[in-house]
Amino acid sequence: MENKLPTIKEIAKQLNVSVSTVSRALSDHPRIGLRTKMQVQQLAKDLGYEPNAKAISFKQKKSFVVGVVLPFIREEFFSQAISGIEAAAMESNYTILFGQSYDDVEREKTVVEAMRKQQVDGLLISLSKETNTYDHLRLLEKYNIPVVYFDRVPPFENANKVYCNLYKGTVEMIGWLVSRGYKRIALLNGPEKLGASKERLKGYIEGHSRKKLKVDMQLVEVTDLSKEGTYAAMENLLRAKHQPQAIITFNEYVHMDAVQYAQLQNKQVNKEIVFASYANLPITTYTAHPPLVSVEQYPYGQGEKAMEIMITLLQEKKEEGLRLDHCYTEEIPATLVMHPAVRGQL
């Protein structure tokens, strides 16, 4: 049915020149006869010649494919992030391999391994919440596969990473809440392993100290991000005699579960207890009780930036050989935003 795809060899034969001439003509090699070049390019077009990507990636050890590993694509945060990645990738003719860790280290290892075996040019990854060993990622260096982390980044210095500084955002959030008259502010934080959780806590503490308030550690709870974990944490928070007037949740998925629990306990959400959170996802527009304020984390921008760094790394790699001593770190300032639905009310 379908005739074989034309190759440079075919073009060479038809034009009675050598394959190297064709190869060079097609890649606009400087010293090649203008006339020949034109002929070759014309015939290539006529034949519908397209370079064989597989042959090239085999020969050049470069495939223009980068892997992306993230916890859950169904979370709007990550779907936005991958959209940013995709946009930056297309810009430079890169293509992306997709994999989810489902917040499970073992699965993360499996996926990373699969991508390594596929020999992706590089890997963009947002760590699983459980990840606290990094051998499976360090291994990639040995295979000379650059890694850029985004949002869920590892704690060590020598890595390429893009993330939001939630510390500042959290300090700002506490300030906002206090200025609104909320003094007893709870923090429903994420897994303690996560750097992002630590930053939130630091900001929480600093925010209090700036407002000359004492931190009550009874008001700090942790969830494993599951609905059950969040319910349990909420139970603890609501059990106290002095209930929190405000609750800051780890992210908007936790927020939604927390709100659900509060409602089961017949609390007036955003009245009796107000909620604040992180991410500012579009989907919250449609929810019954969005957080009053949210720390925007720019997932799209993070993805985009991460991919741009990756492209830079791959270019450097090509140019300077194997020198990948320096690291790129991009800290995107998180900003506090008020939810549109409540912006007028206050």
Add this chain to the structure above:
Amino acid sequence: MENKLPTIKEIAKQLNVSVSTVSRALSDHPRIGLRTKMQVQQLAKDLGYEPNAKAISFKQKKSFVVGVVLPFIREEFFSQAISGIEAAAMESNYTILFGQSYDDVEREKTVVEAMRKQQVDGLLISLSKETNTYDHLRLLEKYNIPVVYFDRVPPFENANKVYCNLYKGTVEMIGWLVSRGYKRIALLNGPEKLGASKERLKGYIEGHSRKKLKVDMQLVEVTDLSKEGTYAAMENLLRAKHQPQAIITFNEYVHMDAVQYAQLQNKQVNKEIVFASYANLPITTYTAHPPLVSVEQYPYGQGEKAMEIMITLLQEKKEEGLRLDHCYTEEIPATLVMHPAVRGQL
């Protein structure tokens, strides 16, 4: 820094055998000395030998990579679908290339083109809402790249596809609504080009006829799926003197916009006017006013099934050469589900 990866050549040299022997030993070729086989496999393991994926995909014209193109990953429907695809893919050691069309045909063409150039083994695609020409997809046949459509499938017969029969689900939904006493039922449908829209309309009409009700075409409106489009359609529906008692929306994103509009018009959602929809996405659990009933479309299952079909196709291709005359069509029965949050209330 990093020493070169071991190749079969290296193993051959160390063992003083030929590369062919090594190749055969590693692939468990039947007539090969047990002793040699053991030696080779042992050394391969010791050296940490791994087959060079790029070399193999070049030689074998097969990369174990399939492309996935869908409209919007941020829609939970598609993120579930790709998760099903990923699961089935991993099962058979396939890896997936990711691309979004953003419901734009031109972009769909670009992405499909990029994947073709990357020489994916096959393509899974859920069409953009605008797609009504199919040349860019038909082209793939010429390149011998099999395509499996899921959910948003093309209208012609000779294609591999997985989709939900929304006709039956819609008939069932009308039945349910009528039995609850709602007689004036509106349909806020999607773009008319979409097969899925046509099915909904057919079901809507059939549902009425089964209940001996007359269809009032004033109650059928169309949205282009944008918030503005949905608002406009809602405006028309609510302008009528005899307002609808129930509104069936194209999907739950349209639903959310529709509900938002209804609220702006001070309608009591799910009281004054009840809402029904399609997809039954988990996210609706968190929304203020989920649809009372929804036609579940099993996105995860669709993705999984689509990938399984793809794997079958790729196997057949290998075995029988180029004979791809027959097509796989999988029709998943859609089922009507009541929203958990309202299940008790009625």
Add this chain to the structure above:
DNA sequence: TTGTAGGCGTTATCAT
């Protein structure tokens, strides 16, 4: 400016 030849890692065909 162009041609020749070797090689990337693997598999397959033909010998032995």
Add this chain to the structure above:
DNA sequence: ATGATAACGCCTACAA
């Protein structure tokens, strides 16, 4: 049971 060799499509010294 094993080895030698060609071939996949492309690139790139090295020659001419």
